[in-house]
Each structure stands twice: as structure tokens, then as C-alpha cells.
Amino acid sequence: MMTQILTVLAFLLMALGVWGLMSRRHLIRIIIGFSLLDTGVHLLLVAFGYRSGGTAPILSDGIGVSGLVSGAVDPIPSALVLTAIVIGLAVTALMLSFAVRMYARTRSIYIDKNKELKW
Amino acid sequence: MVITAIVAVASLPHRRFDATYQFFLLMTAAGMQSVVVTTDLFTMFVSFEIVAIGVYVLIAWERTAQGLLASLKYLFLSSVGILFFLLGVFLVYRDLGTLSLLTITRGASASWTPRVAASAVAALCVGIGVRTAFVPFHTWLPEAHAWAPHPVSALLSGVLIKISFLAMVRIVVAFRAVALQPLFVWLGAITALVAVVWALAQHDAKRLLAFHSISQMGFILAAWGAADALAATAAYGHAVSHALFKALLFLVVGIAIERSGSRDVFRMRGVARGAPLLAVGLVVGAAAISGIPPMNGFVSKRLVSAAMYGSPAYLLLRIAAVGTVASFLKLSRVLLPAPRGEYAVADGRNAADGRQSGGVPTGMRLPVAEGAAVAVLLILVVGTGVVGPQLAGGAARLVGAPAEIPDVYRPSGLVDTVLTVGLGAILAALVLSPPGRRIGERISAVAPQLGTVLVFFVGGLVLFALVPLLAAG
Numbered sequence: 194m195m196t197q198i199l200t201v202l203a204f205l206l207m208a209l210g211v212w213g214l215m216s217r218r219h220l221i222r223i224i225i226g227f228s229l230l231d232t233g234v235h236l237l238l239v240a241f242g243y244r245s246g247g248t249a250p251i252l253s254d255g256i257g258v259s260g261l262v263s264g265a266v267d268p269i270p271s272a273l274v275l276t277a278i279v280i281g282l283a284v285t286a287l288m289l290s291f292a293v294r295m296y297a298r299t300r301s302i303y304i305d306k307n308k309e310l311k312w
Numbered sequence: 313m314v315i316t317a318i319v320a321v322a323s324l325p326h327r328r329f330d331a332t333y334q335f336f337l338l339m340t341a342a343g344m345q346s347v348v349v350t351t352d353l354f355t356m357f358v359s360f361e362i363v364a365i366g367v368y369v370l371i372a373w374e375r376t377a378q379g380l381l382a383s384l385k386y387l388f389l390s391s392v393g394i395l396f397f398l399l400g401v402f403l404v405y406r407d408l409g410t411l412s413l414l415t416i417t418r419g420a421s422a423s424w425t426p427r428v429a430a431s432a433v434a435a436l437c438v439g440i441g442v443r444t445a446f447v448p449f450h451t452w453l454p455e456a457h458a459w460a461p462h463p464v465s466a467l468l469s470g471v472l473i474k475i476s477f478l479a480m481v482r483i484v485v486a487f488r489a490v491a492l493q494p495l496f497v498w499l500g501a502i503t504a505l506v507a508v509v510w511a512l513a514q515h516d517a518k519r520l521l522a523f524h525s526i527s528q529m530g531f532i533l534a535a536w537g538a539a540d541a542l543a544a545t546a547a548y549g550h551a552v553s554h555a556l557f558k559a560l561l562f563l564v565v566g567i568a569i570e571r572s573g574s575r576d577v578f579r580m581r582g583v584a585r586g587a588p589l590l591a592v593g594l595v596v597g598a599a600a601i602s603g604i605p606p607m608n609g610f611v612s613k614r615l616v617s618a619a620m621y622g623s624p625a626y627l628l629l630r631i632a633a634v635g636t637v638a639s640f641l642k643l644s645r646v647l648l649p650a651p652r653g654e655y656a657v658a659d660g661r662n663a664a665d666g667r668q669s670g671g672v673p674t675g676m677r678l679p680v681a682e683g684a685a686v687a688v689l690l691i692l693v694v695g696t697g698v699v700g701p702q703l704a705g706g707a708a709r710l711v712g713a714p715a716e717i718p719d720v721y722r723p724s725g726l727v728d729t730v731l732t733v734g735l736g737a738i739l740a741a742l743v744l745s746p747p748g749r750r751i752g753e754r755i756s757a758v759a760p761q762l763g764t765v766l767v768f769f770v771g772g773l774v775l776f777a778l779v780p781l782l783a784a785g
Contacts, residue, residue, distance in 0.1 A: 211766065227391060294375065
């Protein structure tokens with residue numbers, strides 16, 4: 194059940210993100226749109242690995258390997274998402290720093306203000 | 313491919329950039345190696361991002377507004393693309409429980425429902441397709457390649473797009489998505505043609521080269537899509553020779569732009585004065601990309617023609633080849649001596665004229681490091697052309713299927729080339745005439761917005777997903 198809710202939420206976020214990317218002209222808002230899309234994809238991955246009422250995938254006393262296989266959340270999607278989040282962070286930081294530089298250069302945060310630059 | 317990366321990197325550091333620049337350069341190079349050697353889809357994703365982050369910074373290195381904007385554009389498009397890739401990775405993991413390309417190649421995908429398989433492969437291909445820059449996804453490339461610092465352009469155009477092409481090849485092969493191959497032929501042919509039309513319309517020397525990168529990727533893609541051993545050899549051969557001669561061209565044109573202080577093909581004149589190496593480099597590069605013997609471009613283009621012969625897409629490729637010749641005649645105007653309004657012919661004589669007559673005050677000598685980089689690439693371009701057939705034979709054995717390599721230096725091939733060059737010269741004259749220029753300006757004014765590109769994006773995704781489904785019935 195949880196997985197379904199999360200999946201729907203993830204697709205909602207992704208749609209919102211794509212819409213934001215396509216319709217906005219404000220540089221910061223485009224970046225927010227991208228962040229939403231990013232988060233949506235991550236959420237989708239986590240949602241798939243999640244198991245309702247599952248335990249953390251850590252070997253400890255009382256839980257054997259078989260117990261983990263039957264009861265724990267799949268750790269691989271979480272691990273992948275952790276990596277993807279870090280990458281997403283780096284990319285977003287880069288986008289924001291470029292946006293700041295753009296503003297410093299052109300005194301405008303709207304991407305289509307500057308006519309000689311083709312967007 | 314690995315060798316090409318080394319070559320491009322080796323030709324780069326001779327510039328006045330500082331250590332941070334070198335750091336990002338090495339990071340990019342490491343990422344590219346990693347993309348090629350990894351056998352795991354998620355690692356491929358991480359490597360792609362390593363490459364990308366290095367490249368974003370490098371493109372914006374000169375901190376001009378155009379450079380920043382070009383980099384931002386690339387940043388948005390390729391980040392969204394790579395998110396689609398991640399989505400594809402997710403679908404693969406959900407249904408197959410593995411991310412290893414080796415396991416998938418061994419037949420894990422046999423048990424897959426066609427619909428999910430098609431959408432997963434489509435997501436993977438489109439994600440990388442943005443980096444490869446074939447036609448619906450190409451819009452970032454001319455900006456990024458044109459505004460990057462010159463050696464970075466050489467790296468980007470020579471190696472980076474080949475790397476993503478290679479990754480795409482590996483994915484399609486691993487998933488046995490044979491149904492996608494005709495799509496690649498057509499996309500490749502259309503890419504080759506459309507990009508050449510845009511290239512002909514450009515005034516900006518570097519942007520002209522950038523459009524040619526797209527166009528040559530079209531050649532490679534189409535040849536690879538033809539899917540027999542000869543075609544695959546031709547595709548890889550052309551990828552390698554394009555990497556060499558495009559790196560050469562970007563370096564030479566970059567230096568020329570610095571020396572003449574203008575990016576406009578119609579304003580740059582007499583750039584080769586005091587630096588004959590520059591002229592030789594430009595002429596050799598232009599000859600290689602136009603497919604004139606004995607450069608490597610000639611060998612690999614003949615192979616592509618041989619592989620594609622008889623297919624309807626072949627016609628499109630031929631037209632694109634003529635266009636290539638035409639636009640490089642246009643580019644070679646920069647060798648003309650100062651203001652004289654006639655059309656250039658790409659031979660050494662013009663270069664000699666340029667050295668002797670007066671004009672733009674740029675008669676300084678070439679820095680040693682730049683000269684060395686140009687010379688090394690020059691020797692490689694000519695060398696791989698002369699021993700090209702033998703190299704292609706070796707490459708065919710590497711690909712696995714021993715293909716019959718046709719003798720490219722046959723008289724009929726040469727006649728063919730002369731024909732192409734002749735048509736190209738006529739086309740160049742047409743384009744350079746006043747009505748041609750007006751049309752060109754109209755064409756180059758057409759530039760899709762980011763939103764439109766994203767629509768293309770989704771369209772491409774659907775296309776890639778539908779084609780195998782329709783082919784399967």
C-alpha cells in the first residue's frame with residue numbers, strides 16, 4: 194500500500210518538475226523544477242525497494258540471513274538513491290552557482306531577456 | 313576509444329589555464345574511461361555524471377555570459393536526460409533484479425515483458441542520446457561546443473560524444489534491442505543532413521564545426537544501425553577518425569580565432585600568416601572531414617558508403633557529404649589573404665598567398681606547445697588515412713565478425729569523391745551568393761527553446777519505446 198502511495202506521489206512530483214522546467218523563465222524556478230523531477234525519480238526508486246512493516250537491512254542478533262530476505266527492505270535501491278542524491282546535490286549546486294554568475298553578468302535572472310543569447 | 317581520450321588529453325594541457333582547470337580535465341578523462349570499462353548500469357550512471365560535472369565547469373571556464381548560458385543549457389538538458397537514464401536503470405532492476413550488463417547479455421532479458429523492456433531500453437537510450445546529440449536532442453551542442461575554450465571544444469567534440477555513443481551501443485547490444493537498429497539508421501541519416509544544412513548557414517567558425525560534429529555523429533549512427541560487421545567496422549572507424557580530425561580542426565580554428573580576434577568566417581582573413589602549420593592543419597582537417605584522400609576521413613567515409621550502399625538512407629548521407637564539402641570550402645575562406653571577396657579553394661596555394669601578402673596584423677609565430685599538439689594530430693590524421701584499410705581490417709577482427717573490407721583506394725571510389733567535391737563546390741558557391749546568405753540567416757535564426765526541446769525529448773522517448781513494440785507486432 195505504502196509503495197503505491199509513494200509511486201503515485203513520485204510520478205506527481207516528476208510531472209510537476211517537468212512542467213516547471215518547461216513553463217518557467219525564471220532561472221531559479223527552472224532549477225526548482227529540476228530538483229522536483231530529481232526527487233521524484235529518487236522517490237520512485239525508494240518506493241520500489243520499500244516493504245511495508247519491513248526492518249532495516251542490517252544483520253543483528255536474532256535475525257538470520259533468511260529473516261532478512263523475508264522481512265527486510267531491499268537495500269540496493271536505497272544505496273543507489275543515496276548515490277543519486279549526492280550527485281543530484283552536486284548538479285543542483287553547480288546550476289545555482291551558474292545562475293548566480295549569470296545574474297552577475299547580465300543583471301537579469303530571466304533566461305530569455307538577453308536577446309543575443311539563444312536559449 | 314581509450315587511445316583517443318589519451319590523445320585528446322595530451323593535446324590539451326599546453327594552454328595557459330591553471331591547475332584547477334587541469335583537475336577538471338583529468339576528472340572528465342577519468343569519468344570517460346570509467347564509462348567505457350564499466351559493466352554495471354548504475355556505475356555507468358555515476359561515471360556519466362562525473363564526466364558531466366567536469367564538462368559543465370570546463371565549458372563555462374571563461375566565464376563569459378554566453379559560455380555560462382551554454383553550459384547551463386547543457387546542464388539542464390543532460391541532467392534531465394540522465395534522470396531518464398536513472399528511470400531506465402530502475403525499471404531494469406525492478407524486473408530483472410540485476411544491473412550487470414554481463415548478466416543481461418547472457419540472456420536475463422529473455423523473460424521480460426516486451427512493453428516494460430521497450431520502455432526501459434527507450435529510457436536508457438534517450439538518456440544517453442542527449443549526450444550523443446543526434447537530431448531531436450542536439451540543441452545544446454552547438455552552443456556548448458562553440459563557447460567552450462578551444463581545447464575543451466576539441467575534447468568535447470572529439471571524444472565526449474563518442475563515449476556516449478559507445479555506451480549506447482553497449483546497452484543496445486546487451487538488451488538485444490535489434491528492432492531499434494533501423495531507427496538508428498534513419499535518425500543517423502536525418503541527423504547528418506539536418507546538421508549540415510544548419511552548418512552551412514553558420515557564420516561563426518566554431519559553431520560551424522560544432523554542427524559538423526552532430527552531422528558526423530549522424531554518419532556514425534547510421535552506419536552502426538545498418539548492423540552488419542562491415543557497417544560496425546565503418547562506424548567505429550569513422551568514430552576514431554572523426555575524433556582525430558575534429559580535435560585537429562577545433563584546435564586550429566580556435567587558435568585562428570584567437571589570432572584574428574573574430575569568430576566570423578567572413579571576417580577572419582589571413583590567419584595563417586607566420587604560421588604555415590596552422591594552414592596545413594586546417595587544410596588537412598577540412599580534407600579529412602570532406603573525405604578527400606589520403607586522410608583518414610576518406611577511408612572511413614568510403615567504408616560507411618560501402619556499408620550503407622543500396623539503403624534508402626544512403627541518399628541522405630550522400631547529400632550530407634556534399635554539404636560537408638561545401639561548408640568546409642566556406643570555412644577555408646579564413647586562409648584567404650586580407651580583403652578580397654572571392655571564394656576560397658581548399659588547397660595549399662591559398663595558404664602560401666596568405667603568408668606573403670599584407671593584411672591583419674597577426675604575423676606572430678605559433679607557441680611551441682600549441683604547434684606540437686597540432687602537429688601530432690596532423691600526423692595521426694594523415695597516418696591513419698594512409699594505412700587506413702589495414703587498420704580497418706584489424707578493427708573488423710576486433711569487432712568479431714571478419715568482414716570483407718573493400719579496397720577504398722579503387723578508381724571508382726576516387727571518381728565518386730571527385731564528384732562529391734565538385735557538387736560541394738557548386739553548393740558552396742550557391743550558399744555564398746547573396747540569396748544563399750539570406751536563406752542561411754533565416755535558417756540559423758531558428759533555434760528551439762528549452763521547452764520545445766523537452767517536448768522533443770518526450771517524443772523521442774515514445775518513439776524509442778514504440779518502434780520495437782511495433783516491430784514485434
